[in-house]
Amino acid sequence: MSSRRELANAIRALSMDAVQQAKSGHPGAPMGMADIAQVLWCDFLAHNPKNPNWANRDRFVLSNGHGSMLLYSLLHLTGYELPIEELKQFRQLHSKTPGHPEYGYAPGVETTTGPLGQGISNAVGMALAEKVLAAQFNRDDFDIVNHFTYAFLGDGCMMEGISHETCSLAGTLGLGKLIAFWDDNGISIDGEVEGWFSDDTPKRFEAYGWHVISGVDGHDPAQIAAAVEKAQGQTDKPTLICCKTTIGFGSPNKQGKEESHGAPLGDDEIALTREALGWSHAPFDIPADIYSAWNAADKGSELESAWNEKFSKYQQAHPELAQEFIRRKTNVLPSNWHKDVTKYINALQDNPQDIATRKASQNTLNAYGPMLPELLGGSADLAGSNLTIWKGCKGVSADDASGNYIYYGVREFGMSAMMNGITLYGGFKAYGATFLMFMEYARNAVRMAAIMKQPAIFVYTHDSIGLGEDGPTHQPVEQLVALRSTPNLDNWRPCDQVESAIAWKAAIERTDGPTTLIFTRQGLPQQARNPQQLTDAERGGYVLVDSENTPEIILIATGSEVHLAVEAAQQLSAQGKAVRVVSMPCTDVFDRQSASYKESVLPANISKRVAVEALSKDSWYKYVGLNGAVVGMDTFGESAPAGDLFKHFNITTEAVVQAALDL
Numbered sequence: 251m252s253s254r255r256e257l258a259n260a261i262r263a264l265s266m267d268a269v270q271q272a273k274s275g276h277p278g279a280p281m282g283m284a285d286i287a288q289v290l291w292c293d294f295l296a297h298n299p300k301n302p303n304w305a306n307r308d309r310f311v312l313s314n315g316h317g318s319m320l321l322y323s324l325l326h327l328t329g330y331e332l333p334i335e336e337l338k339q340f341r342q343l344h345s346k347t348p349g350h351p352e353y354g355y356a357p358g359v360e361t362t363t364g365p366l367g368q369g370i371s372n373a374v375g376m377a378l379a380e381k382v383l384a385a386q387f388n389r390d391d392f393d394i395v396n397h398f399t400y401a402f403l404g405d406g407c408m409m410e411g412i413s414h415e416t417c418s419l420a421g422t423l424g425l426g427k428l429i430a431f432w433d434d435n436g437i438s439i440d441g442e443v444e445g446w447f448s449d450d451t452p453k454r455f456e457a458y459g460w461h462v463i464s465g466v467d468g469h470d471p472a473q474i475a476a477a478v479e480k481a482q483g484q485t486d487k488p489t490l491i492c493c494k495t496t497i498g499f500g501s502p503n504k505q506g507k508e509e510s511h512g513a514p515l516g517d518d519e520i521a522l523t524r525e526a527l528g529w530s531h532a533p534f535d536i537p538a539d540i541y542s543a544w545n546a547a548d549k550g551s552e553l554e555s556a557w558n559e560k561f562s563k564y565q566q567a568h569p570e571l572a573q574e575f576i577r578r579k580t581n582v583l584p585s586n587w588h589k590d591v592t593k594y595i596n597a598l599q600d601n602p603q604d605i606a607t608r609k610a611s612q613n614t615l616n617a618y619g620p621m622l623p624e625l626l627g628g629s630a631d632l633a634g635s636n637l638t639i640w641k642g643c644k645g646v647s648a649d650d651a652s653g654n655y656i657y658y659g660v661r662e663f664g665m666s667a668m669m670n671g672i673t674l675y676g677g678f679k680a681y682g683a684t685f686l687m688f689m690e691y692a693r694n695a696v697r698m699a700a701i702m703k704q705p706a707i708f709v710y711t712h713d714s715i716g717l718g719e720d721g722p723t724h725q726p727v728e729q730l731v732a733l734r735s736t737p738n739l740d741n742w743r744p745c746d747q748v749e750s751a752i753a754w755k756a757a758i759e760r761t762d763g764p765t766t767l768i769f770t771r772q773g774l775p776q777q778a779r780n781p782q783q784l785t786d787a788e789r790g791g792y793v794l795v796d797s798e799n800t801p802e803i804i805l806i807a808t809g810s811e812v813h814l815a816v817e818a819a820q821q822l823s824a825q826g827k828a829v830r831v832v833s834m835p836c837t838d839v840f841d842r843q844s845a846s847y848k849e850s851v852l853p854a855n856i857s858k859r860v861a862v863e864a865l866s867k868d869s870w871y872k873y874v875g876l877n878g879a880v881v882g883m884d885t886f887g888e889s890a891p892a893g894d895l896f897k898h899f900n901i902t903t904e905a906v907v908q909a910a911l912d913l
Contacts, residue, residue, distance in 0.1 A: 252543045254471045257292065258284040259527045260327060260540050262500055265319035266523060267533040268340040268347070270514045275341060275349065278497040278510035279317030282468070283402060283433050286493055289474040290431075291324055291546070294482075296397060298550030299329035302357040305579055306557045308397045309360050309376045309675070313369025314404035314433065315350040316512065322347045325358040327536070327544035332356050334534055353674070353702040361674050362702050365694055367410030368667045370430060373401035374416040375671020375680075377428035377488070378646070378656070382626065383677050385652035387575050392564045394557070394575070398482065401430045405443050408432065408451060412695075415664030420488045421459030424648030428488035429481045433468070435497040441508045452492055461487040468493030486648070500527045578624045578677040581761060587621060591755050594618075598748045599784060602776040607769040607809070608637045608711040610747035614754045615640035622679060622758065626672060628656035629683040629709075630665050635771075636683035636711045662688045666695035666708065673704045679758055683709035685717075686726040686768055693732065699764035700738040707757045711769045713743065714864040715899060716810050718771070721889030728866045733766055740838045743768040743863075745812035746776040749835045752787050756839065770810045772892050777812065777833070790839025791851055795819050797828035803858040803910050806832045806873055811862040811881075811901065818906035827910070830856075837869065858913040864901045879909040 261284040269275035296308045312321045325332045339345035346356040350364030363369035377399040384395035407413050436443055452464045461484040463477045481489035498510025501523045565572040594617045619625055619640045629638045644653030658665040665682045672680040689710055699706045715725045733741045742753035757765035786792035795816055807815035812833050819829040832851055859878040861870035867880040
């Protein structure tokens with residue numbers, strides 16, 4: 251029978267061989283954490299390699315994602331569909347083993363990690379999702395949601411500010427099913443971290459309200475197992491297990507040094523390491539007895555079968571709850587969704603209100619929320635400004651997690667990464683809000699949602715110089731350019747309550763990527779529309795106002811500037827000009843429409859075009875052309891009432907008229 255050290259050495263061998271073959275990668279962390287991984291995956295992790303999507307599996311997140319060969323080795327050895335040929339193709343084009351773990355490439359990879367600190371933050375979101383779902387669905391004798399979330403993290407994750415944000419909140423929310431392993435090896439890319447990372451990490455986590463197990467020898471399986479058992483017994487606090495390890499363990503000349511962190515060991519050193527570890531097998535050669543000892547397929551199938559039996563009894567005892575659980579976990583909207591939403595949008599059009607789109611957003615939540623028990627909202631300490639709390643909201647707390655609203659505190663980045671974890675977990679439609687300006691804090695998490703194609707909903711209010719007196723520090727200018735240039739991210743900036751409801755509908759129905767919903771602080775006039783225009787608004791851009799004859803000029807606008815374009819069109823029409831106004835609440839969705847539809851909205855032969863938006867002009871030249879005009883911002887804002895600012899920066903009806911006449 252293979253010893254624990256031999257099983258761990260299989261990880262070390264695969265990791266150093268794959269990195270060497272790729273001529274790049276990070277062997278140090280996989281070699282250093284192999285013993286911890288062996289104990290966790292062989293003795294504790296509840297998972298089924300034959301069904302990586304089993305609802306009640308434990309979640310495992312490798313937050314120090316540069317150590318990706320650790321995860322790939324574990325998945326391969328335990329029986330996932332990740333053959334040895336894929337490990338040989340580590341870091342190569344179109345392989346399932348990219349340089350950092352990528353969600354959707356290899357089965358068993360729960361989230362994309364690499365940007366340090368975000369993996370542990372995703373894990374906090376997953377643990378929170380588990381706690382909320384359990385509170386909503388578990389009943390006496392039927393704990394159908396009952397598993398752990400495990401995370402590995404290194405010194406780099408600890409240093410990143412986002413880990414402070416989310417680990418603090420994890421303690422406050424009492425996420426007792428979250429168990430994190432800190433790989434305390436004292437090394438980062440620049441060398442020994444004591445010169446730049448001297449925090450008392452155990453005390454830091456104790457101050458957060460975590461259960462901390464210090465001083466664990468990360469190469470002693472008995473100590474590791476005892477720590478995990480102790481962590482599992484702590485039900486009201488998350489646990490940090492502090493494991494002292496040696497980076498590059500087994501390498502005679504490079505273990506404990508930064509040389510093993512982010513570069514191949516080299517053929518000569520690998521030969522010495524094989525000798526030191528007593529590993530005599532050829533590269534990528536794993537003996538049958540070691541494969542057999544690692545394989546988790548039979549155990550995983552038994553665990554899932556036992557859960558399926560329990561769920562079958564749950565279905566008999568609580569049929570409606572069971573049906574709702576299945577609906578939510580399979581991401582199916584309620585059967586009456588489309589009919590009721592269409593009715594609501596039509597009613598809005600028939601009952602105009604001139605309100606801020608942030609208020610229209612709240613009204614929409616009040617309409618949609620009762621239909622969607624899967625909504626799990628929140629705000630980064632701006633609920634009263636973002637208007638994200640609707641009538642059916644109930645806060646989630648450590649003592650009662652059955653609610654549907656999270657008070658994230660001033661943690662924009664942490665909130666967004668946790669939303670990604672919640673969305674990856676399944677069973678929820680997660681939304682979270684801040685001011686558009688402060689998407690800057692959260693940008694990398696938004697980007698990660700787009701990379702992973704996760705339908706998180708990022709709500710951004712106070713969307714332009716229109717927020718007024720708070721001044722340029724709070725007035726977004728360039729942010730929407732960055733968001734619109736992000737692949738696979740849909741960005742909606744509606745012009746009134748009707749487009750706001752349409753934007754929320756699109757975000758909720760989207761399954762293949764995230765959405766931003768961008769709302770105003772100030773009130774806006776509602777626009778007139780016919781039924782066809784209501785339908786076309788869902789296409790991201792449509793003709794809102796048209797001339798009787800072929801247009802001479804097209805005015806394109808979004809959000810709070812649509813009414814300026816409409817007013818300008820009225821003035822230009824009075825002067826005998828043939829004008830079309832295009833409202834484009836979502837350029838991303840519009841760009842995906844058929845060529846014939848886009849041509850019907852923006853005919854190629856009408857080259858005189860003016861775009862207007864109270865943000866940076868850069869997004870609009872692809873629609874107006876280099877000879878077109880854009881009325882927008884070239885500078886940062888100023889502190890003043892909104893009306894004064896629009897005049898000061900010349901974003902007015904008169905400016906749009908003049909730009910059109912100049913063309």
